[in-house]
Amino acid sequence: MAVTDSPYQAFDDSAVDEKPSTLARSVRDRVMPPMRGSLLWGWLGPLAVALFGGILRFVNLGHPKAVVFDETYYAKDGYSLINWLVERITIKDADKAIMAGRTDIFQACETADKCASYVVHPPLGKWMIGAGEAIFGLNPFGWRFAAAVVGTLSILILARLARRMTRSTLLGCFAGLLLALDGLHFVLSRAALLDIFLMFWILAAFACLVVDRDQARERLVTWYENGALSPYGPGLGPRPWRIAAGACLALSMSVKWSGLAFAVAFAILSILWDFGARRAVGLRHPYVGAFRKDLPQAFAAFAIVPFVTYMLTWFGWFATAGGYGRNWDRATSAGNPFFFLFDSFRSWVDYQMQVSSFHNQLDSTHPYMSEPWQWPMLLRPVAFFYEGKPGACGGQDCSQAVLGVGTPVIWFGALAALVALIAWYVATRDWRAGAVLWSYAVGWLPWFFFAIVENRTMFLFYAIPMVPFMILAITLCAGLLIGPAGQTATGAAPTRRIVGAAAVGAFALLVLINFWWLHPILTGELIPYTEWKARMLFKERWI
Template sequence: MDARAEEFERAVRGPDAPPIDEDAAIAHAAERTPTPTGSRLDRWWTRTMSDPRARRAWEWGAPAVVMAVAAATRLIALDHPHEIVFDETYYVKDAYTLWHLGYESRWPDGANDSFAAGDPDVYLTDPSFVVHPPLGKWIIGAGMAIFGTDSAFGWRIGIAVLGILLVALTMLVAKRLFGSTTLAVVAGGLIAIDGNAIVLSRVSILDTGVAFFSLLGAYFVLLDRSWAKRRLAPWLEKRTAAGRPTDWGPVLWWRPWLLAAAVAFGCAISVKWSGLYFLAIFGIYTVVSDAFLRKRAGIAFWGTGAVLRQGPVSALLLVPLALAVHLTTWLGWFLSDGGYYRHWIEQQGGTPATGWLAWVPYDLQNWWHYQLAINGYHLGEHSPHPYQANPLTWLFLVRPTSMYYRADDQGTVQAILDIANPILWWGATAAVVFLLVRVIRGLIRGRAVWSDAFILAGMAAGYLPWMLYLGRTVFQFYTIAFEPFMVLALTAAIAAVAGRASDPTPRRVAGLATAGAYLGLVVLVSAYFLPMWTGMPIPHWFAYSHYWLRSWI
């Protein structure tokens, strides 16, 4: 302290006052001065959202913009190329005969060219052995019934609509999980601009249908969780007031959202059998969720009550209805006479069931024999394919699928490469690991992070079963079934990086900057890859620049 300061101190505090301890004074001032939190962006956002009109504009307008992007990336030039590409050779033609005959029939040689030329009625009437249920093909056929087959738009629009709806559904799930319109927009925006989701909405194959209906079922499970939670407290109050025991908790028979989930999962199974794993995993999730809800409500035997009493009831609500929906989608096969194995017992020398199953109608026995034959095909499919991808490599994007490739003499290339945005995909893979660690830490500390567990349940249902088929011929594009859950995991990780408005200013500013920079990079990379996802004519050198890894070629 200089001489002038000392003189001023004596004048103010008196000549006998003890000297000031400068370090203590600074520490005391720091204690009294609150640490600044948030950022200028947070303060601006709070002021803006305080206006009800601005809030409504954001809550409705931002998702609408995401949907507009999704529609544009999936519908613009959907009819290009005007030829049957990749596995459209199966599903488009099967959809056409399914719509016209009630079953999938065989096609003569050269049928692809005839179909694309506007003459699809060259199909034969003898049945074709198909290995996937009918619902996805009914959807493809509906598009052709409405828009015709003169343009590829007609045979692709059904799947494209499902792809657009998948974006909307992802936002609904994100809003339910995170309670934030902003995070819902982030999740929807990510899947709206990702290549795997775009390509599989623009090429008429089945997997987007599995993704949509599986996510729809999961969304209904979320709604059921809230429904069941709201009914626990009134039940406990009534039982307590009546002096009746509450140790085991209620058995809830009427769970409308669980019934809706059964219908949705049944539809997923009716597109591809892999939808069955979503039914199983989210059925287990429902039981575990019920147990934790009962524990939180104070029910003594919360675990055994959920597993032994509510669990069987939930299974009865889910499984029979899902299987009934699946069986219903085979109605065309049952109503026709020409389907594969349709009269296996009556006309093909099949052996009918005996004993206690002898009462089963031949129609169902024939259908069951067909299902066994399909299962045998799936278990024995090991034919090598140039674009097959081991499931162990899916999360690392090692072997994408080339759906279409044309090069001319002028050095121009048109390609449809089913590859996710690498920056998004690798970030989502890291995010799944992050959520797994967070859930394990939460369980150790006695805090269940139910939203993270929900996301990981979807990942497990879509991915882990493929570990049983490592020797089978499978492809990277199967990942679309669980990509929405990867995007939700990435959104949760981005939220964790960005932090909260209550965080100290340096932490919050750094978090927002990091999250913003990452999202900006994802957008740029999607713009860069878009020509390779949509078959745009581009120079050969530019197309080749997209093959970042040798295994992508």
């Protein structure tokens, strides 16, 4: 049977005379490139890199022994959630009471609803912080524990994700190492702020979608190899990884609403991947097939699952009468489940509207606020903690600082890599370059709207969801520099691979040196004031 008589489009002229098995093999190699390296090292390498990053994050995690920056909100909210399921109002000077070892920091009220605290972020991130406090207590180590855990796990996820995208264990470990050594990721992994949890769930969602992409293509190729005939292609069966991605996206929104942009963008990306997969095996009607067989499941994964998951994270608010805005008419709803549920949901919607209004009007100034265009160049970091201590280090003026800033070698290298990825995508339409550019843009460009239209107060650490995609951009460029293995028509010459590997290794070494140089001002180490000032890359903007 000629290729043009089949339900598939012709791939190229040379394919017509190929044997069916050869043609099927070429389709599999093109649609599903094989994974290089052993399965064992595919896990051991990323685990070793994650262990290295975890050691960096957990060593002396309770230092500085202080309430750092916005920990003043989230540490107390997390502790309140694990005790009362909702956030409650604290007493005056609660931070001082906590550092003195007290836990009775919440106001006493006649009724629970009068103690409700007005909070402007969903509860999941604070629940995660509270989980650490439930284990280790209301202290710096306890409220930073969960951040260190998810920071470490994100290194493992990125290493495995990069391995899957590049089909190289070495490049996967390279990506994980860069994330382990990024200063902003490091600082947020050692502080009880919400943004590290937001980044974690976004990264997890993207990783799930890449696994789902591979599995969907594997099923399509298997169907093709079995000789089934249909111009639309098969249904692909259960897709648990796409459902998991939808749940992770909901969990990101349950930390901060900024996860919504990624939820929409990743849904579009996954559907486009379905179109591309069906087109790649040569179906005559790939788009109709995707709409018929993939879109209904995509709707469930990216609409129904996220809605249910997001609502479940508010269980504490719905389960008690002590949450802010729980003001339904008890006299009407008492004994009537329908009115009870309706009024509860109505109150919850009203609360969400109040929070939306708050964010839209958040325009107060702050000494460390920055604009989105400044973020890629690290022009204005955030001082999470600073304390001067005259004479504390050998008679000199001394400083302790925690500066929320990325590792410059990584961030400036990422700028070059992203430009290279644009050229690569325009030239080749490689899905990996497109996915990384798309995800980076989604994490960055929406903030320009808030900066220009609403003049909103913003900080560098809002860029943390962009960091994994910056590192993926560097990793993809590293793969291009080294070239594919082998001395075939598609392989790179040995000399090129040696030179490319040396260049990538030199870059990794520069990152390590840069991180080591910054380490004292990322961890609150006591150093002479002159050494602290020497580490300020842009003197006027970093201080």
